Amino acid sequence: MIRLTDINRIFQMGDQAVHALNHIDLRIASGEYVSVMGPSGSGKSTLLNIIGLLDKPDSGRYELDDRLITDLSEDELAQIRREKIGFVFQSFHLIPRLTAAENIELPLILSGMPPEQRQIRVNDALQAFELQQRAHHRPAELSGGQRQRVAIARATIMQPSVILADEPTGNLDHQIGAEVMLLLEALHHRGTTLIVVTHDRELGARAHRQIGMRDGRILTDQDNDTH
Amino acid sequence: MTLIDTLQTSFKTVVSYRIRSLLIILAMALGVAAVVILTAIGDGARNYVINQFSSIGTNLLVVLPGRAETSGSFLGAVLGQTPRDLTLKDAQLIGRLPYVRRYAPLNVGEAELSAANRLREVTVLGSNANLIPIRHMKLAQGSFMAPGTENNAQIVLGAKIAREFFPHTQAIGQRVRLGDSRFLVSGVLTAQGETMGFNTDEIVIIPIDFAQTLFNTTSLFRILIEAKNHSDIEPAKRAILATLKQSHDGEEDTTVITQDAILATFDKILQALTLAVAGIAAISLIVAGILVMNVMLIAINQRTAEIGLLKAIGATSGDIRRLFFAEAVWLSLVGAVLGFLLGQFGSLLLRLTFPQLPAWAPAWASVAGILVALATGVLASLFPANRAARLDAVKALGKK
Numbered sequence: 022m023i024r025l026t027d028i029n030r031i032f033q034m035g036d037q038a039v040h041a042l043n044h045i046d047l048r049i050a051s052g053e054y055v056s057v058m059g060p061s062g063s064g065k066s067t068l069l070n071i072i073g074l075l076d077k078p079d080s081g082r083y084e085l086d087d088r089l090i091t092d093l094s095e096d097e098l099a100q101i102r103r104e105k106i107g108f109v110f111q112s113f114h115l116i117p118r119l120t121a122a123e124n125i126e127l128p129l130i131l132s133g134m135p136p137e138q139r140q141i142r143v144n145d146a147l148q149a150f151e152l153q154q155r156a157h158h159r160p161a162e163l164s165g166g167q168r169q170r171v172a173i174a175r176a177t178i179m180q181p182s183v184i185l186a187d188e189p190t191g192n193l194d195h196q197i198g199a200e201v202m203l204l205l206e207a208l209h210h211r212g213t214t215l216i217v218v219t220h221d222r223e224l225g226a227r228a229h230r231q232i233g234m235r236d237g238r239i240l241t242d243q244d245n246d247t248h
Numbered sequence: 249m250t251l252i253d254t255l256q257t258s259f260k261t262v263v264s265y266r267i268r269s270l271l272i273i274l275a276m277a278l279g280v281a282a283v284v285i286l287t288a289i290g291d292g293a294r295n296y297v298i299n300q301f302s303s304i305g306t307n308l309l310v311v312l313p314g315r316a317e318t319s320g321s322f323l324g325a326v327l328g329q330t331p332r333d334l335t336l337k338d339a340q341l342i343g344r345l346p347y348v349r350r351y352a353p354l355n356v357g358e359a360e361l362s363a364a365n366r367l368r369e370v371t372v373l374g375s376n377a378n379l380i381p382i383r384h385m386k387l388a389q390g391s392f393m394a395p396g397t398e399n400n401a402q403i404v405l406g407a408k409i410a411r412e413f414f415p416h417t418q419a420i421g422q423r424v425r426l427g428d429s430r431f432l433v434s435g436v437l438t439a440q441g442e443t444m445g446f447n448t449d450e451i452v453i454i455p456i457d458f459a460q461t462l463f464n465t466t467s468l469f470r471i472l473i474e475a476k477n478h479s480d481i482e483p484a485k486r487a488i489l490a491t492l493k494q495s496h497d498g499e500e501d502t503t504v505i506t507q508d509a510i511l512a513t514f515d516k517i518l519q520a521l522t523l524a525v526a527g528i529a530a531i532s533l534i535v536a537g538i539l540v541m542n543v544m545l546i547a548i549n550q551r552t553a554e555i556g557l558l559k560a561i562g563a564t565s566g567d568i569r570r571l572f573f574a575e576a577v578w579l580s581l582v583g584a585v586l587g588f589l590l591g592q593f594g595s596l597l598l599r600l601t602f603p604q605l606p607a608w609a610p611a612w613a614s615v616a617g618i619l620v621a622l623a624t625g626v627l628a629s630l631f632p633a634n635r636a637a638r639l640d641a642v643k644a645l646g647k648k
Contacts, residue, residue, distance in 0.1 A: 075560055075641040096564045103562020114557040114645065118264040128561045130253045175561065 023049040023072060023183070023214070028081035030067050030237075041067040042078065043237035049216065049230075051086075051182065054209045056228035057218045064237040065218045066187060072216065073106050073185045074098045086182070103132055107176030109205070111188035113168045115160040115175075121167075122147060122156040125174045132179065146174040150204070166197035173204055183214040190224065202227065249567045258574035262582075265547075269579060272536075272543055276583020276625065277590055279533035280617045284591020286529045287613035288598065290522030292605045297514050299606075301507065304446075305382055307349075307481055308507035311342070311471040311488060332496045333467030336456065341491050347475050347484035352379040354470040355459040361452060363413050363424035370409060371451045372426065374459020375472075380404075382474045385448055390420045390435030393455055401458060403431035407439035408449040426454065427462050481506050526613055530620055536583070537624025540576055544632035548572065548639075555636050556644025569637035573629050580625025584618040591617070 030042040041064045049055055057065045070076035071083065074090065083090040085101065093101070108114075115124045125146050129139040147153050150170045160168055169189065176184060186205060190198030202224065209215040219225050233241035249257075262269045313334045339353040355374035360367060373379065377393040380386070391397075392404045403424060410419040410433075422433045431454060440448045460466060475484040485504045492502045548555070555568055563571075591609060598607040 070642050073560070075645070096566070099559070099562050099564040099567075102560065106562075108560045110557075110645070114553060114560075116554055116557070118261070127558075130257065131249050131558070131561060131563050131567060133250050133253070179562075 022051050022084075022086055023047070024082075024084040025071075026082040026084075028071065028078045028083065030064075030071065030076065030078050040237045042071070045081070045237075045239060047232075047239065047242075049214060051214055052209070052212050053230055054206070054215045054228045055217070055230045055232060056225035057216065057232045057234060058220060058222065058225040059234035059240075060220060062236075063234040065234050067237075068234070069185050069187055069216065069218050072183070073108060074102050103128060104179060105182050107179065107181040107184045109169070109172055109176050109184065109186040109189045111191035113160070113172045113192070115168055115171055117160050120157045120159055121152055121163065121171045124160070124171055125178055128175060128179045142178060146178050150174045164197075165193050166200060169193060169197075169201050170204065173201070173208075177208060177213075181213070183216065184208055186215070186217045188219055189217065190219075190221070198224075249563070249570070254567070254570050254574050255578075258571050259578055261571075261575055262578045268543060268547075272540055272579045273583040273586060275536040275539050276533070276580055276621050277587035279529070279536045280584050280587025280621050281590040281594060282529040282532050283526055283617035283620075284588060284609040284614055285594040285598070286525040287522055287617075288591070288595040288607040288609035289605070290518065290525045291610045291613070292598070292607035294515065294518035294522060295606045295608075296604060297518060298511060301511050301514065303384055305384055305472070305474065305507060307475040307478055308382070309473040309475060309481065309484060309488065310505045310507075311338075311473065311492070312469075312503050312505070313467070314501065314503060332499060332501050334471060334492075334502065335466060335468065336460075338492055338495055339468060339471045341495055342471060342473060342488050345484065345487045345491065347480035347487060349474045349476045350378040350382060351474070352376055352382050352472045353456050353468045354379070354472055355456060355463060355465065356469050357459070357463045359427045359462060361409070361413070361424060361426050363422060366413050368409075368412070370406075370426075372459060372462065373451055373453045374456045374462070375453060376456055378474075379453065379472065382472050383448075385440065386438040387435045388438040390433070392435050392453060394434075397434070398455065399457075400434075400455075401429060401431045402434035402455065404435040404437060404453040405433060406437050406447075406449045406451045408447075409452060410436040426452065429458065429462065431458075478508070481508050522610075522613075526616070530617075533617070533620050533624055536621065537628040540579060540625050541628035541632060544572060544576055544629050545635070547575075548632055548636045552639065552644045552647045555639050556641050556647070559639075559641035560645060565637040568639075569633045572633035572636045573626070576625050576629030576633070577622070580622050583625070584621035587621065588614055588618055 025045055025047040028042050028045040032039045032041050045068065057068060059065045067076065071078055078091070085105065122143050126139055126143050129142060147156050150173065152167065152170055152174065155163055155167055160171070163171065184205065189205065190201055193201060205215055205217070206227070217224070217228060225231055230244050231241070232239055311334065313332070336353055339351055342348060343351045352375045357372050358369055359372045361370045380392055387404065388407065393402065403426065405413070405419055413419070413424070414422060419433050419436050424431055424433060437448055473484065473488065475481045485506055488504050489500065489502065493500050496502070558568055591614070595607045595609050598605065
């Protein structure tokens with residue numbers, strides 16, 4: 022359960038203050054599939070960063086699973102990111118000198134899991150995302166779709182309760198993008214909260230709940246309960 | 249993140265940036281190797297001089313006539329007086345002092361040696377039987393002034409002289425002529441080669457009385473004294489000066505040099521030299537440290553997006569600080585160890601090239617070289633590692 026109350030985030034651009042998030046109130050229940058849409062500069066990425074604990078609001082309350090986030094220390098935030106949140110980025114953000122398997126393993130290493138257990142988890146993930154043949158390839162040797170599958174495998178390896186995807190198909194062609202979306206939606210079907218930021222209307226329309234943003238405010242918030 | 253995982257991950261990073269890592273490691277290694285090799289040369293030179301100096305005797309004191317004035321004007325020089333001579337009587341008085349194990353009066357001169365139709369100029373030492381042990385010389389054959397034969401006209405030949413004059417026959421028992429007197433060869437010295445610029449292979453030794461007759465003198469060139477123990481050197485020196493002052497009518501007109509004091513001075517000077525050289529070499533380590541800092545700062549710049557990603561997937565600031573820190577430690581450590589090996593190898597080559605020079609790097613220098621390399625590497629990485637840890641995750645992720 023994500024609960025944002027009166028969240029403000031202001032960036033200083035030269036001598037001009039930009040209200041990236043302007044009095045945002047938002048609740049997202051566990052297991053929801055939400056898309057956040059809006060033109061660039063509407064604040065949708067900032068919203069995602071705040072939900073993902075990468076950024077801190079200047080004011081307001083943020084509760085994640087009934088825990089007040091706004092007062093936690095840096096290390097506590099890192100731990101929550103590690104255990105509850107998985108990020109998927111438009112540019113994949115794979116580490117170029119590590120193999121696919123090693124990239125997927127990173128969150129497990131950060132969590133301090135012993136190597137034998139890590140190995141089992143990584144093998145399972147490679148299998149689940151059909152990457153066994155590519156396990157020992159570096160990102161440069163993978164196709165865009167394969168890279169994003171590695172990134173999704175990395176985001177889900179800690180079995181987070183929330184997946185945050187920022188333009189996950191932005192660097193992929195239409196068909197591969199659709200495949201990646203099916204993978205993410207499969208995670209949602211297993212109970213993970215899925216929040217996708219996009220400016221692609223078609224992609225946004227797949228979500229059960231669509232949030233429209235502009236100038237740091239939520240303009241529309243509609244549920245299609247057809248699904 | 250566990251310590252082992254941190255070390256493994258950073259090690260993998262070091263390996264994957266192969267050329268960059270090799271260059272830093274090389275810089276570190278050259279610095280450490282310079283410390284090791286230069287101190288090996290310095291300490292080798294020190295040991296060389298000390299060995300040479302020690303080989304001329306043990307607990308040695310040397311009495312010479314005249315007094316080295318360090319201040320004021322020497323009255324004798326103005327009045328045309330010379331200091332009183334050292335005499336055999338002085339030597340005998342010194343020989344009775346309690347701290348003295350043995351003494352050898354010494355006269356030195358040149359004379360013509362002839363035998364078996366051969367003739368050459370030789371350096372003649374006149375002394376007593378003690379000269380041989382005091383000066384750490386050895387007789388290959390025969391004896392010198394053996395008990396009961398002290399008054400005989402006998403001569404000991406240096407190894408080269410014996411070889412030159414009697415290439416095919418036994419030298420012992422041969423008659424030779426030195427100046428105008430005839431001597432019986434009683435012994436031959438073991439070949440020693442040159443020590444401190446004095447070659448014992450080309451000298452002859454005769455009893456002091458004969459030498460004083462030969463050179464028509466009653467004064468001594470030197471008196472060599474061996475103290476009983478190392479701790480007796482200073483009291484022996486004081487006693488000798490007191491005895492000579494008394495026998496010279498209250499005039500302090502002799503000088504006593506101790507081998508120990510000269511040795512200590514050499515030791516100090518050469519030790520200081522070694523330290524200075526090590527210090528200069530250590531500067532290259534500091535340069536290497538700055539290189540580590542520079543390269544780590546560049547690495548952080550290149551890997552900004554990666555740092556952002558690590559934060560996004562749950563790395564704490566501490567994890568990131570330790571990762572970059574460990575990376576610098578690996579570079580410094582491998583560089584230091586490689587430099588140590590390189591330095592030892594260089595010292596070995598030096599020892600093989602110059603066998604007289606005991607070019608062994610002192611342990612303190614090797615340890616200090618490695619520690620300074622590690623310390624500069626670690627210190628130089630603190631600032632970049634902290635900078636990486638403090639990066640803002642959102643901004644870092646946005647950087648390509």
